[in-house]
Amino acid sequence: MGLDSGWFEILMIVAAVASVAGVVAAWPRITGRRATHLAARLGLIAGSQLLVIAAFLVCLNGYFGFYGSWTQLLGGASPPTVAAAATRPGAAGGGGGGRARPLVIDMTEPGPVPGGQVLPAEAPRYAAAAGLRPRGVAARGGPAAAPLGPGHPGPGLGGLSKRVSSSAAVVGRLLLVSMTGQRTGITARGDYVYLPPQYFQRAYAHARFPVVLALTGYPGASWSIVKRLALPSEAVRLVAAGRMPPAVYVMMNVSVVMPRDTECTNIPAGPQVESFFAQDVPRAIEQSFRVQHLASAWGLIGYSTGGYCAAKLAMLNPYQFRSAVSLAGYYVALRDNTTGNLYGGSFGYRHENDLGWRLAHLPAPPVSLLVTSSRVGEKTYPGTRAFLRLIHPPMRGYSLILAQGGHNFGSWQRELPQSLGWLGQRLTRPVPDQPPQVLLHG
Amino acid sequence: MGLTSPALALLLGVTVAVLLAVILLGWGRLAGRGARRVALRAAVLCALQASVLSLVFVLVNNSLVFYSSWADLVGSDTGGGTVRAAAGGNSGTADPVVVLGTSAVTVPGVPRAGGRLERVEIHGALSGLAVPGRLFLPAGYGQGQRYPVIVVITDQVSNDSSPYGARRLAGAAAAQIAVGRLRPVILLFVAAGLSQSDQGCLDQPGGIQAQTFFAQDVPRVLQTAVGASTSASQWALLGDQSGGYCSLQLALDDSTVFSVAVAPRGSYTGPPGSSTAGGSPQLRRQDNLMWQLRHLPPQPLSVLFAGPGDAAGLGQAAGLAALARPPMRAASAGLGSGRWPLAPVLDWIGAALAAPAALAAAPRWAR
Numbered sequence: 001m002g003l004d005s006g007w008f009e010i011l012m013i014v015a016a017v018a019s020v021a022g023v024v025a026a027w028p029r030i031t032g033r034r035a036t037h038l039a040a041r042l043g044l045i046a047g048s049q050l051l052v053i054a055a056f057l058v059c060l061n062g063y064f065g066f067y068g069s070w071t072q073l074l075g076g077a078s079p080p081t082v083a084a085a086a087t088r089p090g091a092a093g094g095g096g097g098g099r100a101r102p103l104v105i106d107m108t109e110p111g112p113v114p115g116g117q118v119l120p121a122e123a124p125r126y127a128a129a130a131g132l133r134p135r136g137v138a139a140r141g142g143p144a145a146a147p148l149g150p151g152h153p154g155p156g157l158g159g160l161s162k163r164v165s166s167s168a169a170v171v172g173r174l175l176l177v178s179m180t181g182q183r184t185g186i187t188a189r190g191d192y193v194y195l196p197p198q199y200f201q202r203a204y205a206h207a208r209f210p211v212v213l214a215l216t217g218y219p220g221a222s223w224s225i226v227k228r229l230a231l232p233s234e235a236v237r238l239v240a241a242g243r244m245p246p247a248v249y250v251m252m253n254v255s256v257v258m259p260r261d262t263e264c265t266n267i268p269a270g271p272q273v274e275s276f277f278a279q280d281v282p283r284a285i286e287q288s289f290r291v292q293h294l295a296s297a298w299g300l301i302g303y304s305t306g307g308y309c310a311a312k313l314a315m316l317n318p319y320q321f322r323s324a325v326s327l328a329g330y331y332v333a334l335r336d337n338t339t340g341n342l343y344g345g346s347f348g349y350r351h352e353n354d355l356g357w358r359l360a361h362l363p364a365p366p367v368s369l370l371v372t373s374s375r376v377g378e379k380t381y382p383g384t385r386a387f388l389r390l391i392h393p394p395m396r397g398y399s400l401i402l403a404q405g406g407h408n409f410g411s412w413q414r415e416l417p418q419s420l421g422w423l424g425q426r427l428t429r430p431v432p433d434q435p436p437q438v439l440l441h442g
Numbered sequence: 443m444g445l446t447s448p449a450l451a452l453l454l455g456v457t458v459a460v461l462l463a464v465i466l467l468g469w470g471r472l473a474g475r476g477a478r479r480v481a482l483r484a485a486v487l488c489a490l491q492a493s494v495l496s497l498v499f500v501l502v503n504n505s506l507v508f509y510s511s512w513a514d515l516v517g518s519d520t521g522g523g524t525v526r527a528a529a530g531g532n533s534g535t536a537d538p539v540v541v542l543g544t545s546a547v548t549v550p551g552v553p554r555a556g557g558r559l560e561r562v563e564i565h566g567a568l569s570g571l572a573v574p575g576r577l578f579l580p581a582g583y584g585q586g587q588r589y590p591v592i593v594v595i596t597d598q599v600s601n602d603s604s605p606y607g608a609r610r611l612a613g614a615a616a617a618q619i620a621v622g623r624l625r626p627v628i629l630l631f632v633a634a635g636l637s638q639s640d641q642g643c644l645d646q647p648g649g650i651q652a653q654t655f656f657a658q659d660v661p662r663v664l665q666t667a668v669g670a671s672t673s674a675s676q677w678a679l680l681g682d683q684s685g686g687y688c689s690l691q692l693a694l695d696d697s698t699v700f701s702v703a704v705a706p707r708g709s710y711t712g713p714p715g716s717s718t719a720g721g722s723p724q725l726r727r728q729d730n731l732m733w734q735l736r737h738l739p740p741q742p743l744s745v746l747f748a749g750p751g752d753a754a755g756l757g758q759a760a761g762l763a764a765l766a767r768p769p770m771r772a773a774s775a776g777l778g779s780g781r782w783p784l785a786p787v788l789d790w791i792g793a794a795l796a797a798p799a800a801l802a803a804a805p806r807w808a809r
Contacts, residue, residue, distance in 0.1 A: 031469060268724035345721070349648065388529055392529065398526065401523050
């Protein structure tokens with residue numbers, strides 16, 4: 001049963017409640033004074049307590065979307081190492097050079113509407129289409145729903161429903177996508193692309209749009225960017241308020257080889273995750289959508305681990321990404337139980353992934369970076385302050401510091417309007433075919 | 443009492459202990475069958491469960507600081523901050539290409555100069571390297587036009603007797619252009635091994651950023667300063683014994699920048715000279731290009747193994763060429779004789795640059 005399925009949550013809650021009832025019912029039978037009876041009492045209470053805690057954790061996981069499946073939590077799926085990439089089925093032959101398609105749309109749904117009311121209420125239909133377990137509701141399966149096997153191209157761009165309903169021109173489109181890196185062979189599933197309403201409007205029929213690549217924390221789910229951070233709806237609001245140009249949003253899970261935390265690193269003789277985000281994803285998006293190619297049209301935003309990644313990807317690839325927002329990110333090269341050895345045992349290579357070290361020892365890259373944190377409630381605050389002091393030309397550093405706020409979506413949502421607005425000022429605008437009508441006064 | 447204060451955790455701990463003691467000591471008295479007893483049992487059990495759960499939550503939250511306060515937890519904090527410009531700004535833009543000298547390239551039998559060869563220094567903004575080199579600009583070169591580029595990596599840049607030397611190779615290119623066998627093309631000559639110790643072209647961990655120089659700085663500099671093409675399909679690498687490994691390594695690693703590579707018929711299990719591995723077995727494995735071809739997807743590259751003798755022979759490069767799968771193509775060419783031994787290689791590069799891999803038709807959403 002899926003870790004994040006609604007049925008599993010219900011089962012766990014029922015088990016927890018039943019265990020409490022069971023203890024209440026069994027209570028009178030173990031009233032003796034012997035040691036075994038005492039042990040039995042303690043055992044019953046502890047067992048029931050464990051079930052309650054487990055149910056609580058499953059519900060928390062469902063809410064925050066830390067782990068999408070048992071294999072994401074425990075590992076054990078065919079490890080998506082570089083070796084797996086080379087031998088994936090479908091790579092051997094066939095047309096188009098025998099390569100998997102760089103981007104496959106697994107599902108399409110209406111996106112947010114400007115009124116603020118908005119998204120498909122739950123993720124399940126998207127999750128089902130991605131071959132993930134449905135959550136809460138059984139998968140109904142849209143027109144393009146089909147589970148994707150590894151290497152199976154799935155229903156492609158041509159397989160979409162032929163009509164792009166007029167609603168798209170009002171609310172935009174939210175697409176569930178899979179991407180396979182042509183350079184790295186890494187496949188990312190269950191991510192989202194949001195096309196703004198303008199993408200479907202006649203005035204913009206030939207316009208190319210800027211792109212914002214948004215990254216989750218670790219562990220996380222891309223759906224959290226849509227639902228908890230509410231990035232697309234905030235973007236729609238800001239576009240309506242004239243504070244940012246319409247843009248294409250690519251919302252991705254930062255951990256592409258769960259359960260490992262790769263910190264967006266090209267792991268020596270392992271998954272080349274930095275190249276995946278810096279080369280493969282931009283190429284896949286450029287080949288699939290009407291977007292601009294220049295670095296000034298590509299922005300990054302991410303929270304927590306995604307914040308570190310956003311800063312790192314921009315600093316290492318300033319000719320791909322000109323500006324980045326790091327919401328409550330950190331700037332050192334992590335190494336812990338979830339990351340494993342990311343640097344091939346090389347101190348030098350670990351230094352290169354330490355953004356503070358880079359600023360102290362390498363030329364500063366020509367990028368703009370906005371970092372956010374909170375004076376009270378954020379462990380990242382001292383590190384963020386120290387990092388800001390290291391920034392020097394031609395790099396530009398900006399800060400957005402809350403008085404108080406923890407490491408959670410509540411804080412990031414409060415930072416989002418300003419952060420997106422800041423990003424919007426730095427992105428090249430899409431140029432409509434016909435200029436908006438201007439009233440001339442004599 | 444604050445959500446993250448130790449007093450709260452302590453209070454919850456004491457509550458848990460008291461409730462547990464009450465349950466264990468009062469077990470007998472609560473054991474009856476009456477509805478009141480049952481309700482009481484359920485109540486103390488639930489209280490215990492709730493306080494243990496709260497304790498766990500508070501301890502985990504204290505260590506990871508998800509929520510910093512009660513207001514944070516219930517989401518009643520409002521208001522954002524202000525974006526402040528903290529640091530940095532523009533720096534004086536240094537000239538990315540410094541020209542130290544110019545000479546005309548002459549082609550025998552052609553009255554006009556076949557272009558010019560400049561002694562230059564390339565300043566890499568990201569790598570911080572200032573690298574001397576030679577730049578060949580073809581006859582009729584003018585700004586406002588985009589040219590294909592061949593980056594020549596060799597230790598023989600200033601050796602006029604080597605076919606890979608700047609003067610002779612530029613001459614060969616000018617000759618091929620003059621007779622119409624090669625489109626006008628820009629040649630950049632750079633020495634192999636940016637540092638004395640290292641002949642590879644990867645970033646030396648924590649040291650010289652050679653890959654950053656070749657794959658980011660050089661394209662940027664040539665695109666902004668001399669009108670080089672911005673498309674990978676128009677960028678080629680050419681290396682001799684000293685720079686062949688570099689050429690292949692860069693092409694495999696940065697196929698979004700380069701699409702053509704020429705190298706001698708070597709085995710490519712490691713860079714000539716010392717490598718950048720810095721004691722890391724994993725980094726050393728990546729230095730073996732055969733390993734890269736086995737473990738990463740094939741890249742959209744045209745690779746030519748060029749050497750003296752039989753055009754079809756691959757020599758030591760046979761193992762590597764056998765690993766090339768579509769869209770990667772591998773070919774072999776024999777060097778010519780006479781004044782321009784590399785002329786056939788230039789012809790082949792010209793053809794490869796002119797025929798970029800067929801692009802897939804744009805998907806519907808991209809139209």
